[in-house]
Amino acid sequence: MNSHELHRSFLRDLKPGDWLTLLAGGLCIILLTNKVWNGGIADTAVIRSSGKIFSSVPLSRDQQIEVPGPLGTSIITIEKGKARISSDPSPRQYCVRQGWLEQSGEIAICLPNEVSVELTGGQKKYDSLNY
Amino acid sequence: MTASTTDEQDSGYGIQDSEEQRKSRIPNPESRILLNTTTEDHHLARMAAVAxxxxxxxxxxxxxxxxxxxxxANIITLIVLARFGWRAAAWVSLLRVVAGSLLFGNFLAPGFxxxxxxxxxxxxxxxLAIHLPQRLFGPVTHSVLASFAHITGQMTVVYLWLIPHSGIAYLIPFFATAALVFGTVNGLVAARFMDNGSDPVSESKT
Structure with missing residues (x-):
């Protein structure tokens, strides 16, 4: 049996309902992936300092915000609908290395300097986060 | 793979043994335990062994x-399902799970x-799926539905017992895609076996 015949006979094994099942399965996967992997479009960055909301800024305007904390000043950059902590006095720089936040629910936290940026808008992915 | 296929072998006898040898091997016939097995049992066991x-x-x-x-192994389950019904398929599937876990040493472990x-x-x-009209739905449908059910069951156990964190939801698309792909392939292979009218079990013996 050559490969062409093999191919054709495999197609013959698929009944009309089987195609329907495959189609439904594929659709299910697309819907699931959309639901699970997309946290929604973020439109606002909520900046907190020492647990209190320092400011809440729209992502539509590019800007840099300086946030004072116990160790010094953290600089938050907002650009093209994304936000990141671009500079921070914390020793390990975890929040800086986290890079750009894009989706709603994403959050960067500089624990030593008690500064955090959280993106909101659309639907929130988490009700709460505990550390 | 060896499996006892005759009543003689089930009783611990070889085919060529003479009557005398049999007597000498088992001194007290009353002490042995004989499981009364039917041909159907043997058939199921053979299927499970292939799986x-x-x-x-x-x-x-x-x-x-x-x-x-x-x-x-689910190819075998699908073939048994189509040929001998759901009960036989359940036996083969569960025997495979239990015997497989004994073989790999993870009986009663999380993997099991x-x-x-x-x-x-x-x-x-x-x-439920076997009640779909057979004219329209074949082994591929059975296979895809079963593989989706399989990951659903596994993810539920993982979430309820092993990793109770919503983060595992991120893996769902990977598992679901794998289920669709492998479900389709297994279904096609099973359909092919049944198309040709060949029996994978009798083939495996030769």
Missing amino acids: LGLTVLENAIPSPLPGVKPGL FLSLSGALCSLAVLA
Whole structure:
């Protein structure tokens, strides 16, 4: 049996309902992936300092915000609908290395300097986060 | 793979043994335990043994993501389902899970319960799926539905017992895609076997 015949006979094994099942399965996967992997479009960055909301800024305007904390000043950059902590006095720089936040629910936290940026808008992915 | 296929072998006798040898091997016939097995039992055991062989084979295939396996043994389950009905398929599937776990040494370990939950969910869905009109729905449908049920069952156990964190939801698309792909392939292979009217079990003996 050559490969062409093999191919054709495999197609013959698929009944009309089987195609329907495959189609439904594929659709299910697309819907699931959309639901699970997309946290929604973020439109606002909520900046907190020492647990209190320092400011809440729209992502539509590019800007840099300086946030004072116990160790010094953290600089938050907002650009093209994304936000990141671009500079921070914390020793390990975890929040800086986290890079750009894009989706709603994403959050960067500089624990030593008690500064955090959280993106909101659309639907929130988490009700709460505990550390 | 060896499996006893005759009543003689079930009783511990070889085929060529003479009457005298038999007597000498088992001094007190009353002390032996004889399981009364039927031809159907033998058939199911043989099917389960083939499924087990496929499980062993499949474990040799490396996987990029733990838990993503082709589930080749389910080809046997599908064939048994189509030929001998749901009850036989359930026997073969569950025998394979239990015997497989003994073989790999993870009986009653988390891996065993993952296999078991997957198998039970698949069987539950198959019990419904066989009532779909046969003219329209073939083994591929059965296979795809069963493999989706399989990951649903496994993910539920993982979430309720092993990793109670919503973060595992991120893995769902990977598992679901694997289920669709491998479900389709297994279904096609099973359909092909039944198309040709060949019996994978009798072939495996030769």
